[in-house]
Amino acid sequence: MVSLTGKAALVTGGSRGIGAAIVLRLASEGASVAFTYSASSEQANRLVDQVAKAGGKAVAIKADAADQEAVREAVRQTAKHFGKIDILVNNAGIIVLGSITEIQEADFQRILSINVHSVFTATQEAVHHMPDGGRILHIGSVNSERMPFVGGSVYALTKGAIFSFTKGLARDLGPRNITVNNIQPGPVDTDANPASGPFAETMLGLMALKRYGKGEEIAGLVSYLAGPEAAYITGASILIDGGFAA
Incomplete structure (x- = not known):
């Protein structure tokens, strides 16, 4: 089923990990997809080629999520x-961990800029180019609702902001039938947080399903919420976390 034919999408932070899985899934559903990346043009170009070889269309745009004008x-x-732009996926994000007494001001400002400010910036600009009935999707985190280990307070703060922003934005854009939803993954197997990494044993001990999630599973939920069957869902924060918050 190609449910997004004729749609145009933008995925921030889309060159690797969950973002790349989202790009691939949206393109496979028929959408034309642009994505931003901050560093590796080689990696971004490989993803563009991968989409093209599968018969889709993707465009890579260099833009550091910490640079609001970019x-x-x-x-x-x-x-x-x-x-x-029919579909905006605010995926770009970073993790900064540390005790509240140890977090440096520069690190605090950077995580706010990427995890919160860039979501506002991309959304504010995108709605000027979005037809009525569009879709805005944030990639938040289960940590907006549960932070079971020391050192995650600042990261949780940023994802809690996205949780609240989703509700208010759904009200703002409801008259235009633009839906706004927040996807909250638990641990997902990526280069930044591998299922074989140093935190894996701790994470698995907190979960009902004793495995990490896959980027493709997050992308599947994005595809559904971006599609026609999800037109009545807005203002929602949806956990996809293997029971991390259960």
Whole structure:
């Protein structure tokens, strides 16, 4: 089923991990997809080629999520390239861990800029280019609802902000039938947090399902919420966490 034919999407932080899985899934559903990346043009170009070989269309745009003007310009480039933005996926994010007495001001400002400010910036710009009935999806975290280990307070703060922003934004954009939803993954097997990494044993001990999630599973939920069957879902924060918060 190709449910997103004719749609244009932008995925921030889309060159690897969960973001790349989302790009691949949206393209496979028929959407034309732009994605931002901050560092490796080689990695981004490989993803563009992978999408093309599968018969899809993707465009890579270099934009550091900590640079708000770069984020805004990436949205404008996407709209100029495709003529519109039907789907925005705010995926870019970082993790900063440490006791509240140890977090440095520069680290605090950077995680706020990427995890919160860039979500606001991309969303504010995108709605100017989004037809009525569009979709805005945030990739939040289960840690907005549960932080069971020491050192995660600042990360949880940023994801809690996205939880609340989702509700308010759904009200703001409801009159235009634009839905806004927040996907909250638990541990997912990525380069940044591998299932064989140093935190894996601790994470698995907190979960009902004793495995890490897959990027493709997160992408499947994104695809559903971006599609026509999810038109009545908005303002929701949906856990996809293997029972981490159960």
